[in-house]
Amino acid sequence: MAAPDDPAGGEHAPAEHEPELLAVRRAKLDRLRADGIDPFPPSFxxxxxxxxxRAAHEGLEAGAETDAAYRVAGRLVQRRGQGKMAFLDLVDRSGRLQLQARLDVLGEERMARLLEQVDLGDIIGIDGTAFVTRRGELSLRIDDFTVLAKALRPPPDAHYGLRDVETRFRRRELDLMASEEARALFVTRARIVSAVRRFLDERGFVEVETPVLQPLYGGAAARPFTTHFNALDRDLYLRIATELYLKRLIVGGLERVYELGKDFRNEGISYKHNPEFTMVEWYEAYADYEDMMRRVEELLPAVAQAAGVGPEHPVDFTPPYRRVGLVDVIREATGIDVMAHQGDGELAAAIARAGIDIPTDGLEWPGLVDDLFSKKVEPTLVQPTFVIDYPKALSPFAKDHRSVPGLVERFEVFAGGMELGNAFTELNDPDEQRARFEAQVRLAEAGDEETTPYDEVFVQALEQGMPPTAGIGVGIDRLVLLMTGRHSIREIVLFPAMRE
Incomplete structure (x- = not known):
């Protein structure tokens, strides 16, 4: 139901009426001030x-009265009735509660102010007494009320909410205001983050903070955002990963560390990519990628429980999870053995012969392998799956496989048709790491824009001695997508990157 001054209904009011609606609300603001009422008090x-x-009175019968008094506050979202009695709906962070305004309780002056000067969308405070209506709805009878913040713009329509998807993402405050489902979604996201932290804290990992502004980016194959630090007159990069700094802490003796925060990659936008995203990376001394797979098999069920995932979810998080080699799964899906086509142009030619429609121009062998997998295999991995044992050229920070030449001990975990995390038995031989960096430099010189730059400081850290270590990065946004059943990262990031 629209407010009396807002017959067109909030967001759906025609644009030509907007100045009139805003003027009416400002006039009410002026009236409150003229009556000596502060429409923006400092506290309540x-x-x-x-x-x-609601919890305190669950199970009361219809028509029940109580003497229980409460003070609540929130946004006014609906109003029904006029004259001697009106019902209003109040929404706060925990849900919705019906209010009852009665002339014989408030008196004529305050009843008139509530119905005529308070609008839908206003933040109000209520002192009231709990009772149950004859229809069985728990309500608060208003004994007193306070305007806490006068809304100068009408809210989204209480029934239809925000129909325009673009507006939902650009103006998230309106989306949250209009949709209980949206509010619940981001509460679930917060629970997922808390569950990840709790999981690691309980296992002796120490949460740390490493630089977001870095003199040299690294730890992933991605293009960075560049900025300029005026005081030092030098360019810096927004981090693309926390890996190299966290492994330096392993060298320093912290042994189990993690960081949960934002990374930034200057890449395209898709349903599962946002240029700034939330990652957790953790590193564990004296462990390998087999240990890390076991950690993941413990983590995912714990997060699913925190997110309230039920048996109807299409993904079963019960371990153990399937394991399959990267080379094997690509061969199964495409008929191409990527390890047999490593010469110049050989893999591109094999892709063309197989009639696989993926672009090959300008891509070196590692990029072609990655494209084959991401286009032809990844979307099919619905149930949790560890894809293991990657070619060395795709993995500059992973230790050589202990039994298969040309591969490294790396896995990525997939579920719901997307990657959730990337893990290694970490390379701790400084001479081998230097050679891997040099190979990345050669790829960059050949035109690959997503390579890892040479980091001599990191190599010197390894020369101090890093114990055998396993590490992983898990995308929090991807976890939330998977656990909540959403289909676009823009739905589960509060303020996603948008085109102008």
Whole structure:
């Protein structure tokens, strides 16, 4: 139901009426001030969540009265009735609660102010008494009310919400205001993050913070964002990963470390890519990638439980998870043995002969292998799967496979048709690491834009001695997508990157 001054219904009011609606609301603001009422008071102490009110009176029969008094606050989202009695709906972070305004309780002046000067969208504070209506709905009878923030713009329509998807993502505050589902989604995201932290804390990992602005980016194959530091007159990079700094902490003796925060990659936007995204990376001394797979098999069920994932979810997080070699799974899907086509142009020619429609121009062998996998295999991996044992050229920080030449001890974990995490038995031989960096430099010189730059400081850190170590990076945004069943990263990031 629209407010009396807003017959067209919030967001759906025609644009030509907007100046009139704003003027009406400002006039009400002026009236409140003229009556000596501060429409933006500094505080309202003693508020309890509306969920506490509901929990305290669960099971009361229709028509039941109580003498329980509560102070609640939130946004006014609906109003029904006029004259001697009106019902209003209040929404706070914990849910919705019906309010009852009665003339014989508030008196004529305050009843008129509530119905005529308070609009949908206003933040109000309520002191009231709990009861149950004859229809069985728990409500608060309003004993007193306070305007806490006068809304100068009408809210989205209470029934239809925000229909325009672009507006939902660009103006997330309106989306949250209009949709209980949206609010619940981001609460679930917060629970997932908390579950990841709790999982690592309980296993003796130490949370650390490493630089976001870095003199040299590294730890992944991606293009960085560049910025300029005026005080030092030098360019810096927004980090693309935390890997190299975290492994330097392993060298320093912390042994189990993790960081959960933002990374930035100057790449395209897709349903599963945002240029800034949240990652957790953790590193464990004296472990290998087999140990890390076991960690993941413990983590995913714990996160699913925290997210409230039920048996109807299409993904079964019960371990153990399937394991399959990268080379094998590409051969199964395409008929191409990538390890047999490593010469110049050989893999591109094999792709063409197989009639596989992926671009090959300008891509070196590692890029072609990655494209074959991401286009032809990854979308098919719905149930949790470890794809293991990658070619060395794709993995500049992973230790050589202990039994298969040309491969390294690396896995990526997939579920729901997308990558969730990337892990290695970490390379700790400084001479081999230097050679891997030099190979990346050669790829860059050949035109590959997504290579890892040479980092001499990191090599010197390895020369101090790093114990055998396993490490992994897990995408928090991908976890949230998977656990909540959403289909686009823009749905589960509060303020995603958008085109102008």
């Amino acid at each position: 102490p003693g508020v309890v969540p509306t969920a506490d009110v």
